[in-house]
Amino acid sequence: MKGDDRHLEQELDRLFAAYRDACEAPEAGPDFLPRLWARIEAAPSWPERFWKWANGLALAAAAASVMLVVYQVSTQPRADFYSATYVETLMAQTEAELAPVELAGVAVEPPAEQPQQ
Amino acid sequence: MLVEFDIVERAQAGDAQAFNQIVHAYRRRIFGTVSRLIGRPEDVEDVAQEVFIRLYYSLDQLRSPEVFEPWLYRLTVNAALDHLRKRRKRKLESRVSDLSEQQVMMADAAAGSKAEVDEKERARIRELVDSLLSGVSEEDRLLLTLKEVEGLSLKDLEKIYGVNENALKVRLFRARQRVLRAYAARRGDEPRKGQDDEG
Numbered sequence: 514m515k516g517d518d519r520h521l522e523q524e525l526d527r528l529f530a531a532y533r534d535a536c537e538a539p540e541a542g543p544d545f546l547p548r549l550w551a552r553i554e555a556a557p558s559w560p561e562r563f564w565k566w567a568n569g570l571a572l573a574a575a576a577a578s579v580m581l582v583v584y585q586v587s588t589q590p591r592a593d594f595y596s597a598t599y600v601e602t603l604m605a606q607t608e609a610e611l612a613p614v615e616l617a618g619v620a621v622e623p624p625a626e627q628p629q630q
Numbered sequence: 631m632l633v634e635f636d637i638v639e640r641a642q643a644g645d646a647q648a649f650n651q652i653v654h655a656y657r658r659r660i661f662g663t664v665s666r667l668i669g670r671p672e673d674v675e676d677v678a679q680e681v682f683i684r685l686y687y688s689l690d691q692l693r694s695p696e697v698f699e700p701w702l703y704r705l706t707v708n709a710a711l712d713h714l715r716k717r718r719k720r721k722l723e724s725r726v727s728d729l730s731e732q733q734v735m736m737a738d739a740a741a742g743s744k745a746e747v748d749e750k751e752r753a754r755i756r757e758l759v760d761s762l763l764s765g766v767s768e769e770d771r772l773l774l775t776l777k778e779v780e781g782l783s784l785k786d787l788e789k790i791y792g793v794n795e796n797a798l799k800v801r802l803f804r805a806r807q808r809v810l811r812a813y814a815a816r817r818g819d820e821p822r823k824g825q826d827d828e829g
Contacts, residue, residue: 533779537665537752538665539671549682556683556687
């Protein structure tokens with residue numbers, strides 16, 4: 514069994530060696546260097562990449578702010594004074610002031626009006 | 631080193647002529663390594679260009695010219711790895727087109743003369759080893775290829791990967807065992823195939 518394993522290992526080594534020979538490196542084309550320089554020059558430089566990245570970040574931050582404002586406005590309950598008129602608000606306040614006052618469980622009723630004679 | 635240290639230093643300083651000298655000196659070696667790492671001749675030039683582009687943009691990060699070669703190997707391994715990942719993605723997307731491309735290559739290699747027979751044999755070996763290596767991860771495939779096919783030592787690999795020798799040994803052993811098992815399974819099929827061919 515061990516002999517078999519060793520044999521297999523040797524075969525694999527030979528196969529790897531044959532693979533090395535079988536993978537002949539192709540020759541570089543005559544325009545290899547000009548194409549390489551063209552690609553190098555076409556690639557954005559670091560400052561360009563940084564500005565692109567910074568712009569993207571600023572845009573994302575602005576979009577997030579707008580979305581946050583829209584969300585807050587849409588979820589905030591609407592205050593009464595926006596819908597009520599001045600008179601209605603004044604009436605509501607006066608009614609609250611005229612409400613019967615409760616002192617230690619004893620309700621103090623406002624004096625009953627005397628029928629006019 | 632295929633170039634003098636001062637050429638590397640000049641290239642680091644932005645000397646285009648010195649960079650061209652580096653490309654000329656290492657082009658052949660990079661082409662060979664890339665070819666064996668990715669196993670696809672038609673993509674070798676593109677990946678080699680990618681290696682040199684990465685070299686150009688990261689030359690200023692090289693601390694000393696002494697480590698230039700392992701560092702260039704690392705760039706090569708990374709570019710090959712990226713290429714293999716992209717290829718795997720593409721392969722998943724269109725297995726059929728890849729298969730037909732292979733069939734065309736096989737058919738091209740199938741005609742008569744001695745050179746063509748040799749090419750057919752080389753294509754068979756490439757296909758066999760590629761399929762054996764496809765059973766391990768891309769990272770392990772590259773590691774195994776660098777060790778077994780490129781013939782790099784563990785010391786070289788240690789410098790390239792920045793990982794200690796023992797960790798590399800364990801990884802290599804596991805990857806090799808997996809390939810060996812796949813080879814044994816495949817070899818079990820071969821006599822039958824041979825008989826079929828004869829019959």
